[in-house]
Amino acid sequence: MDKDSKxxxxxxKRADYATQKGEVxxxxxxxxxxxxxxxxxxxxxxxxxxxSIAAFLIYYTVYYTxxxxxxxxxxxxxxxxxxxxxxxxxLAETLANLDDSTLVNEWSTxxxxxxxxxxxxxxxxxxxxxxxxxxxxGITGRALDDGIWEHGSKPMDVFKIINDGTxxxxxxxxxxxxxAWGKTKLSAKxxxxxxAFLISINPxxxxxxxx
Numbered sequence: 001m002d003k004d005s006k007x008x009x010x011x012x013k014r015a016d017y018a019t020q021k022g023e024v025x026x027x028x029x030x031x032x033x034x035x036x037x038x039x040x041x042x043x044x045x046x047x048x049x050x051x052s053i054a055a056f057l058i059y060y061t062v063y064y065t066x067x068x069x070x071x072x073x074x075x076x077x078x079x080x081x082x083x084x085x086x087x088x089x090x091l092a093e094t095l096a097n098l099d100d101s102t103l104v105n106e107w108s109t110x111x112x113x114x115x116x117x118x119x120x121x122x123x124x125x126x127x128x129x130x131x132x133x134x135x136x137x138g139i140t141g142r143a144l145d146d147g148i149w150e151h152g153s154k155p156m157d158v159f160k161i162i163n164d165g166t167x168x169x170x171x172x173x174x175x176x177x178x179x180a181w182g183k184t185k186l187s188a189k190x191x192x193x194x195x196a197f198l199i200s201i202n203p204x205x206x207x208x209x210x211x
Contacts, residue, residue, distance in 0.1 A: 012037075087183065091163070094188035103155040104209040107196035117197025120190055124181070133201065142173055144198060147205055155206055159195040163188070 012026045018040040027036045063069045070078070098107075107113050122131075128141035135141040142150060151161045151170070163182030166172050182191045199206050 091188040094192060100155040100209050103195055104199055104206050105211050108199035113193050113196050114200045117193035120194050121197055155199055162194055163191045
């Protein structure tokens with residue numbers, strides 16, 4: 001038996017590494033009384049290991065060296081852009097069939113549309129404008145029952161302020177600005193439904209558009 005394959009006192013073979021399947025060896029090095037056993041790893045495990053290393057090297061080269069794969073940031077930007085394009089398309093389709101008269105005479109008189117708008121108001125708008133439409137005395141927003149429409153009193157003006165938010169350059173109310181709901185959380189159809197709901201609870205404000 002050569003010096004690389006000598007037997008330990010307990011009968012376990014001593015060597016640098018196990019070289020055969022099922023072989024158990026006690027490695028020759030020892031530090032602070034700590035000894036280490038070694039066994040030959042199964043071929044399937046070794047194949048998986050080397051395949052993983054090869055896959056990493058290929059991916060690293062393709063991703064970081066040649067920039068052939070979109071980064072996570074690029075992928076997210078593309079998804080956001082796609083969502084915005086979808087919103088723009090939906091808005092254009094809605095606006096093509098929407099005007100002051102349609103909002104007042106069709107949308108605001110349709111019970112299902114008004115009910116849908118009421119649900120959206122209750123879930124998204126009530127926190128600032130209040131369940132009684134008084135905006136907590138004007139502390140959290142603008143009242144919606146006082147006949148004052150700060151950024152335009154036409155039905156489509158109301159639609160626009162909900163969809164686009166406070167106009168650029170406007171200081172808002174108490175330094176609070178309306179969120180652009182149509183660009184963040186609501187579809188164009190939902191914005192129209194909320195508008196129809198507001199018209200339905202303020203019929204006198206939009207009476208001139210009534211047929």
